[in-house]
Amino acid sequence: xxxxxxxxxxxxxxxxxxxxxxxxxxxxxxxxxxxxxxxxxxxxxxxxxxxxxxxxxxxxxxxxxxxxxxxxxxxxxxxxxxxxxxxxxxxxxxxxxxxxxxxxxxxxxxxxxxxxxxxxxxxxxxxxxxxxxxxxxxxxxxxxxxxxxxxxxxxxxxxxxxxxxxxxxxxxxxxxxxxxxxxxxxxxxxxxxxxxxxxxxxxxxxxxxxxxxxxxxxxxxxxxxxxxxxxxxxxxxxxxxxxxxxxxxxxxxxxxxxxxxxxxxxxxxxxxxxxxxxxxxxxxxxxxxx
Numbered sequence: 001x002x003x004x005x006x007x008x009x010x011x012x013x014x015x016x017x018x019x020x021x022x023x024x025x026x027x028x029x030x031x032x033x034x035x036x037x038x039x040x041x042x043x044x045x046x047x048x049x050x051x052x053x054x055x056x057x058x059x060x061x062x063x064x065x066x067x068x069x070x071x072x073x074x075x076x077x078x079x080x081x082x083x084x085x086x087x088x089x090x091x092x093x094x095x096x097x098x099x100x101x102x103x104x105x106x107x108x109x110x111x112x113x114x115x116x117x118x119x120x121x122x123x124x125x126x127x128x129x130x131x132x133x134x135x136x137x138x139x140x141x142x143x144x145x146x147x148x149x150x151x152x153x154x155x156x157x158x159x160x161x162x163x164x165x166x167x168x169x170x171x172x173x174x175x176x177x178x179x180x181x182x183x184x185x186x187x188x189x190x191x192x193x194x195x196x197x198x199x200x201x202x203x204x205x206x207x208x209x210x211x212x213x214x215x216x217x218x219x220x221x222x223x224x225x226x227x228x229x230x231x232x233x234x235x236x237x238x239x240x241x242x243x244x245x246x247x248x249x250x251x252x253x254x255x256x257x258x259x260x261x262x263x264x265x266x267x268x269x270x271x272x273x274x275x276x277x278x279x280x281x282x283x284x285x286x287x288x289x290x
Contacts, residue, residue: 003094003126003154003178004218005038006211007076007199009046011245012060013258020056022063024258028204029067031257035207038197039074040064044096046201046245049078051264065091076126076199085121094124094153096199101134107142111149118151125151130158130182140168147177154178156199162189170194184236188229191217202236204248205255205282231285238278242270250275251282 010032013024029040042064043049043057052060061077068075069091079085079095088095100113118125127146131137138146143165146152157179159166170193173179181190181198191198191214203210213232216225239247246263250270253261261269 003074003180003196005197006036006203006207006214007039007041007074007180007197008032008037008203008207009041009044009199009201010064011201011204011249011252011258012047012049012052012056013249013252013260014262014264015259018262018264020052020059021259022059025060025063026067028252028257029064030071032204032207033067033071033073036211037073037203037207039076039093040068041076041078041096041199043078044076044199045078046248047078048245048264048267051267061089061092065089068093080117080128082117082120085117085123088121088123090122092123094126095121096126096128096156098128099130099134099136099138101136104135106136107138110136110138111142111145114146114152115149118149121151124153126154126156126178126180127152128156128158128182130156132160138165140165143169144172144174147174152177154180154196156180156182157190157195158182161186162193166190167193184240185233187236188213188217188225188233191229192225200236201244201248202232202239205239205251205278206232206235206285209285235278235281235285238274238281241274241278243267246270247274247278251278254279255282 013021015021042061074093076094076096077092080098179195181187181195184200184202187198247270250261252258
C-alpha cells in the first residue's frame with residue numbers, strides 16, 4: 001500500500017456510562033474522511049488501547065474497519081506483538097508497531113525485532129519511532145536499514161522535533177518507504193524536508209486544514225504552506241498541553257461531536273482552562289479564509 005497524506009489516529013469515545021460509544025466513533029470516522037483524510041488508525045495510543053478490554057478493542061477495530069471498507073480508505077491498526085498481528089483481519093491495510101519500549105535493546109535489537117514481526121505479520125508494518133517515550137533512539141543509518149526490511153511499508157516518525165538524524169534520514173529515504181510525521185506541532189517542517197504525510201491526533205480538529213497543509217507542501221506552495229503550518233502548530237501545542245487525548249476529547253465534546261470528554265485512568269480529564277484555550281485556537285483557525 002502507498003502511504004501518503006493524512007491519517008487520523010482515532011480517539012475512543014465513551015458514553016455517559018463510560019462504555020465505548022460506537023455510534024460516535026462511526027460518526028467521527030466518517031467526519032475526518034469527509035474532510036479529506038486518506039485513512040484512519042484504530043487502537044493507536046490516542047485511542048487508549050491499554051485502557052480497553054479485549055471485547056472493546058475488537059469492537060473498535062470492527063467499527064473502524066467497516067467505515068474504511070465503505071469509504072475505501074486505508075486502515076492501520078495498532079499491533080506490536082506477534083499475537084496481536086496474527087489476529088488482524090483481511091480488511092487491515094497495515095499495522096502500526098511501536099519500537100520496543102523501555103527495554104532499550106539497542107539499534108540491532110530493534111531491527112531484529114521488526115524483522116521478526118514482519119515475518120509473522122499478515123500485513124505490512126509501519127514502525128512507530130517515538131524515542132522520548134520508548135527510550136530507544138535510532139540513527140539515520142538504522143532507520144535506513146529498517147526501511148529496507150521486507151514487510152516494512154513506512155514509519156511514524158516522532159522524535160520530538162527536527163534533529164540531525166531526521167534531516168540525514170529524509171535526505172535519503174529508500175524508495176517506496178513512507179515517512180509519516182507523528183509530532184503534530186512539527187509536521188510542517190517535516191513535510192518541508194520531504195515527509196509523505198502524517199499520523200496526527202490534532203487532525204481530529206481542523207482536519208481539512210491538515211489535509212491542505214500536506215497538499216501544499218507536496219505541491220511546493222510555500223505561500224500557503226508556511227502560514228498554515230504556523231497556525232496548525234499553535235493548535236497542536238494547545239491540544240497537547242495535557243496528556244493526549246484528554247484535550248482532544250474535551251474539544252470534540254465541546255463541539256458536540258462525542259457524547260462525553262471522558263478518558264480512562266491513568267489519564268485525567270483536561271482542565272477547563274486548557275480546553276478553552278484549544279477551542280480558541282480551533283475557532284480562530286476556522287475563521288481564516290481558505
